[in-house]
Amino acid sequence: MRQIFLDTETTGLSAADGDRLVEIGCIEMLNRRLSGRHLHHYLNPQRSSHPDAVRVHGLTDEFLADKPLFAAVVDEFLEFVADAELIAHNASFDVGFIDAELARLGKPPLAAHGCTITDSLLMAREQFPGKANSLDALCKRLEVDNSNRALHGALLDAGLLAEVYIRMTRGQDSLVIEVSEEGGSTLEVAAIDLAGFELPVIAASADEQAAHEAVLADLDKASKGRTIWREVMA
Structure with missing residues (x-):
């Protein structure tokens, strides 16, 4: 099972009104384990960011001026995400912006590249109804360390989302206990059919x-x- 945790930062809130991507971050997970592969790019949006957006991600027009256009990284991006399950928090926002960038280049949307989309925000609302389900709120609730998140960043947020997702779905497929990242081990307990047991x-x-x-x-x-x-x- 190949999953890609995806996050973007943008010049504003509306792709339909011409706002553009300024950062894209992807982290790969294979069979519920981080593979170590990721893709990350800052992008020149060819327009100014809204001041409110800059306050969120801190990426100024000056910083982005010499960064590549989306057109320069699109093939690398599509190769990285092809045929994977894409998991994003408020996925319609991120996917909407990416599809808009693809349309500008005359390319089909993400769904046409074999991608399936999972919205972790909808998952969280179903699992924690009536509660705050922003990424920060989920990190606090599920005890994921986000102390380095002074500003939003696509790669950082994709990594946090991967940890949040694992904790939200732990036990659905297997029990995974992570001991440590340095030579540590994991314990998996296979699902057991209890139908044949008589209590x-x-x-x-x-x-x-x-x-x-x-x-x-x-x-x-x-x-x-x-x-x-x-x-x-x-």
Whole structure:
């Protein structure tokens, strides 16, 4: 299973209004383990960034002026993400900007390159309904260290997202215990089909049944005969 954790930074909030990519970061995971491969580029957007966007990512027009155009890295990017599951937080935003850049170059959208898209924000909202589910909030909730995230950065955020995703989905396919990055080991426990097991049923003894009845009688007395289990048992 090949997954790519993807994040972008942009000049503003609307690809439809001409905002462009200024940074793209991708981190590869194979079978729920980081492979060590990543792709990262700062990009010249050929337009100024909105001041609010600069406050978020810190990438000034001056810094980006000598960076490559998206057209110069598009083939490398498409080769890196081809036929993978792309996981992004608020994926419609990142994918929308990338598809807009591809359209400018006359290339088909990401979905046409064998990519499937998973939105980790939707996953988080389903898993933690009614709670804040920004990347920062998830890092705090799932105990992922994001102390180096003074500003947003595509590669940094993609790495944080990979850790958040693993913790959100831990145990769905296997139990993975990471001991350390330096020569450490992992422990995997394969899924076990419990359908063939018969669980023993141990009947309560007469003394246990009598003690249980005494507790129920006390509760029944305290509730003035309004105990629901009596009605259910009847």
